Amino acid sequence: MQQTLRSRHSCQHRATRGAVLLLILVLLSGCVGLPTTGTTAPAASASATPVENLDQRIDAYIAKLTPAQQIGQTLMLAVYANGYNDNLDQALTQWHLGSAIIFPNYNGGPLMPTTLAGMQQLVSDLKSHADTPLLLATDEEGGLVDRLSFYYGPTPSPQALSATGDPHQAYLQAQTDAQRMRQVGLNLDFAPLADIDQGGGIDPSRMFGTSVGQVTSYAGAFLDGLQQNGVAGTLKHWPGLGASTGNPDFTLPTVDHSKDQLNNTDFASFRQLLPHHPDMIMVTHVIVPAYDAQNPASLSPVLVQQVLRGQLGYQGVVVTDAMDAQGIVAYMQQQGYSDPAQGIAEACVRAFLAGDDLIEAPIEQDRLAAVVAAMTQAVQSGRISQARLDAALRRIIRLKVQLGILTLP
Numbered sequence: 001m002q003q004t005l006r007s008r009h010s011c012q013h014r015a016t017r018g019a020v021l022l023l024i025l026v027l028l029s030g031c032v033g034l035p036t037t038g039t040t041a042p043a044a045s046a047s048a049t050p051v052e053n054l055d056q057r058i059d060a061y062i063a064k065l066t067p068a069q070q071i072g073q074t075l076m077l078a079v080y081a082n083g084y085n086d087n088l089d090q091a092l093t094q095w096h097l098g099s100a101i102i103f104p105n106y107n108g109g110p111l112m113p114t115t116l117a118g119m120q121q122l123v124s125d126l127k128s129h130a131d132t133p134l135l136l137a138t139d140e141e142g143g144l145v146d147r148l149s150f151y152y153g154p155t156p157s158p159q160a161l162s163a164t165g166d167p168h169q170a171y172l173q174a175q176t177d178a179q180r181m182r183q184v185g186l187n188l189d190f191a192p193l194a195d196i197d198q199g200g201g202i203d204p205s206r207m208f209g210t211s212v213g214q215v216t217s218y219a220g221a222f223l224d225g226l227q228q229n230g231v232a233g234t235l236k237h238w239p240g241l242g243a244s245t246g247n248p249d250f251t252l253p254t255v256d257h258s259k260d261q262l263n264n265t266d267f268a269s270f271r272q273l274l275p276h277h278p279d280m281i282m283v284t285h286v287i288v289p290a291y292d293a294q295n296p297a298s299l300s301p302v303l304v305q306q307v308l309r310g311q312l313g314y315q316g317v318v319v320t321d322a323m324d325a326q327g328i329v330a331y332m333q334q335q336g337y338s339d340p341a342q343g344i345a346e347a348c349v350r351a352f353l354a355g356d357d358l359i360e361a362p363i364e365q366d367r368l369a370a371v372v373a374a375m376t377q378a379v380q381s382g383r384i385s386q387a388r389l390d391a392a393l394r395r396i397i398r399l400k401v402q403l404g405i406l407t408l409p
Contacts, residue, residue, distance in 0.1 A: 054398070054401070054408075055394075057408040057409065058394055058397050058398060058401070058408065059390075059394070060408075060409070061397060061406075061408050061409070062390060062393045062394070062397060065132075065393075066096070067376075067379065067380075068095070068096050068376070069096040069098075069131070069132065070379075070389060070393060071096070071372070071375050071376055071379055071389075072095055072096030072097045072098050072132075073096075073098035073099075073132065073392075073393055073396050073397070074098075074352060074357065074358060074359055074375070074389070074392055074393070074396070075095070075097045075098070075099070075348075075358075075359050075361045075371065075372070075375065076097070076099040076100060076101055076135070076137070076319070076358055076359060076360045076361055077091045077092070077097040077099065077100040077101070077361060077368075078100075078101055078103065078106075078322070078324075078360065078361060078362065078363035078368075079100050079101065079102050079103065079122070079126065080102075080103040080104075080106035080109070080112060080363060081112055081113075081122065082112045082113050082114075082118070082122075083113065083118070083121065083122055083125070084122060084125035084126065084129065087365045088126065088129075089129060090365075091368060092126065092129050092130045092131070093129060093131065095368075095372045096131060096132070097130075097361070098130070098132050098133075098134060098135070098396070099134055099135035099136070099137065099188075099358060099396075100126055100134055100135070100136055100137070101136075101137040101138060101139075101190070101360060102119070102122075102123065102136065102137070102138045102147070102186065103138075103147070103363070104119065104138075104147055104150050104151075105147075105150070106363065111150050115151070116151040116152075116184070119151060119184055120183075120184055120185060123136060123184055123185035123186065124185060127185065132406075133400055133405040133406045134405070135187060135188050135232070135358075135396075135399070135400065135403075135405075136185060136186045136187050136188060137186065137187075137188035137189065137190055137234075138181070138186055138188075138189065138190070139189075139190045139191065140155075140177050140180075140181060140189050140190075140191055141157075141158060141190075141191040141192065141193065141206060142154075142155040142156050142157050142158060142160075142161070142173065142177070142191075143155070143156065143157020143158065143159065143160065143205050143206060144157065144203055144205055144206055145191075145206060148177070148180055148181070148184070151180075151184075152180050155173060155176070155177065156173060157205040157206065158170075158192065158193060158205070158206055158207055158208045158218065158219075158222070159204060159205040159206070159207065159208070159209075160205070161173060161208070161218060161222070162208045162209050162214060162218045167217045167218050167220070167221040168221065170192075170208070170218045170219075170221040170222040170225065171221040171222065171224055171225040172225065173222070173225065174192075174221070174222040174223070174224070174225025174226045174229075174233075175225040175226075175228075175229050177189065177191075177225070177226065177231075178225065178226050178229035178230060178231040179229065181231050182229075182230055182231065186231070187230070187231055187232060187403050187405060188231065188232040188234070188279075188280070189226050189231050189232065189233055189234060190234045190236060190280075190282060190319075191222065191226070191233065191234060191236070192208070192218075192219040192222040192223055192233065192234075192235065192236075193206055193207050193208065193215075193219065193235075193236055193237065194215060194216075194219050194235040194236065194238075194240070194269040194270050194273055195207050195215070195236070195237055195240050195241045195242040195269075196209070196210065196211065196212060196215050196240065196242040196243075196265055196266065196269055197209060197210045197242050198210070198242040198243035198265070199243070200241055200242050200243045200244040200245070200253075200255075201241065201244045201245055201246035201247045201251075201253050202237075202241045202242065202244065202247060207242065208222075212264075212265060212268045212269050212272065215269045216268075216269050216272045216273055219235070219269065219273060220272075220273055220276050223235070223273065223276050223278055224276060227276075227277070227278075227279060230403070230404075232279035232280060232399060232403060233278055233279055233280070234278065234279065234280040234281065234282050234319065235270055235273055235278045235280070235281045235282070236281070236282035236284065236321070237282055237283070237284035237286075237321060238270060238281050238282060238283045238284065238297065238303075238308060238318075239255070239262065239266060239267060239270075239283070239284075239286070239288055239291075239297050239303050239307070239308075240255065240262070240265075240266030240267065240269075240270070241253070241255070241284060241286060242265075242266060243255050243256075243257060243265075243266065244286050246327075248284050248285035248286060248296075248321060248325045248326075248327035248328075249322070249325050249326060249327070250326050250327070251326060251327055251330065252285060252286075252287065252296065252326075252327040252328075252330050252331050253285075253286050253287070253327065254286065254287045254288075254289065255286055255287070255288050256289060256290075257288075257290060258290055259290045259291070262288065262290060262291070267307070267312070270308075270312065270314075271312050274312065274313065274314060277316070278314075278316060279316055279317065279399055279402075279403075280316060280317045280318070280319050280358075280399075281308065281314055281316065281317075281318055281319070282318075282319050282320070282321055283297050283298045283303070283304055283308070283318055283319070283320060283321065283356060284296075284297060284298060284320075284321040285297065285298050285321055285325055285327035285328050285331070286327075288300075288303060291303055291307060295350075295354070296327065296328065296331055298320050298321060298323075298328070298347075298351050298354070298356065299331075299347060299350045299351050299354050300354055301353070301354045301355060303354075304318060304354045304355035304356060305354070305355040308355075309355060315395075316395060316399070317357050317358055317395045317396055317399055318355060318356045318357050318358070319356065319357065319358040319359075319360060320348075320351050320356045320358070320359050320360050321360060322360050322362075323344055323347060323348050323351065323359060323360055323361060323362055323371070324340075324344055324362035324363060324364070324367060328343075328344065328347050329343060329344065331347070332344065332346060332347050340367070341362075341364075341366055341367045341370040342370060342374075344362050344367050344370065344371060345367070345370040345371045345373065345374035345375075346374060348361070348371045348374060348375060349374050349375060349378045349383070349384065352375070352378075352384060352388070352392070353383075353384065353388070357391075357392035357395050357396055358392070358396060359371070359375075
């Protein structure tokens with residue numbers, strides 16, 4: 001760089017100085033590995049191609065998506081199938097969903113696909129038919145929730161990893177999980193749990209411990225093991241299920257802690273794990289009256305926007321827990337939605353308005369169709385503003401770029 005600048009200064013012809021300087025700027029803009037100073041590069045002249053930063057390139061990518069593709073980026077397809085089929089094709093090619101979560105044994109059903117090769121083929125087919133690169137997730141916690149165990153054998157539970165007394169064991173297990181997920185073709189793990197075991201409605205084996213320090217240490221190591229090996233990690237279940245009255249899969253639970261208790265315990269593990277830069281945080285369906293007595297956390301602007309984003313400062317992707325969980329269905333019935341499909345569809349719109357970026361859509365095709373229609377109508381009517389949609393899209397697209405699955409022009 002110094003030689004280049006010296007050669008510029010040695011030019012004898014004043015008339016060529018401007019052209020040489022412009023050439024240098026263009027050459028430097030293509031260099032990699034140059035130290036950054038935190039300052040903004042000078043704008044190129046009108047006759048040169050502007051050097052856009054990542055935010056501008058993300059915005060340009062979003063602007064080229066069709067309205068249907070933009071909405072599709074915010075929805076996660078739930079996949080439970082022996083192989084690629086018409087329902088999956090409709091979701092990817094007609095509704096343009098931009099993410100998927102794989103269930104090999106949904107609700108305890110039969111294993112599909114039955115072999116590792118079959119699972120790899122299914123994931124490959126999903127990728128090849130999608131019109132944008134997919135975030136591809138599963139729940140690989142270990143122990144009770146161990147989606148890859150059918151293909152690779154069982155892995156230790158979080159409780160068992162914590163019992164070793166060595167957080168590095170959690171890192172090594174996550175490293176192994178990440179390698180296996182990438183072999184399958186997946187790039188996103190809905191793990192680890194940041195919940196603190198307080199005798200609530202979640203099985204204790206799924207949690208790393210009973211104290212903030214214990215959970216932070218082991219969940220942090222597990223998160224690092226994923227994210228340092230090419231797989232996005234997800235802290236769950238915000239705002240904490242460790243003291244809940246039940247599991248949102250089956251009921252709408254409550255956490256009756258005071259604000260002080262929540263901030264000192266339930267929220268604390270999430271807060272202390274933020275320096276690990278979790279790619280996602282999953283918000284679940286639980287009523288926390290100290291902050292919002294009316295809405296489950298997944299539908300609560302208070303718990304998502306004010307607390308998670310505002311007070312804790314998290315700016316990554318917020319994903320919902322499964323939106324066909326019985327807790328949400330029951331809540332929307334209380335809201336007057338007797339038809340579960342319509343109730344779930346409205347709940348998805350409310351979740352997005354509450355600040356959730358990515359909606360884990362229902363697995364049944366009629367329910368998914370209702371969600372797509374409700375989200376589309378909400379955007380077209382202005383109920384979901386373009387600004388709100390863009391904010392979510394920026395986070396989702398940025399994560400895809402960081403994972404290396406999307407290359408921006």
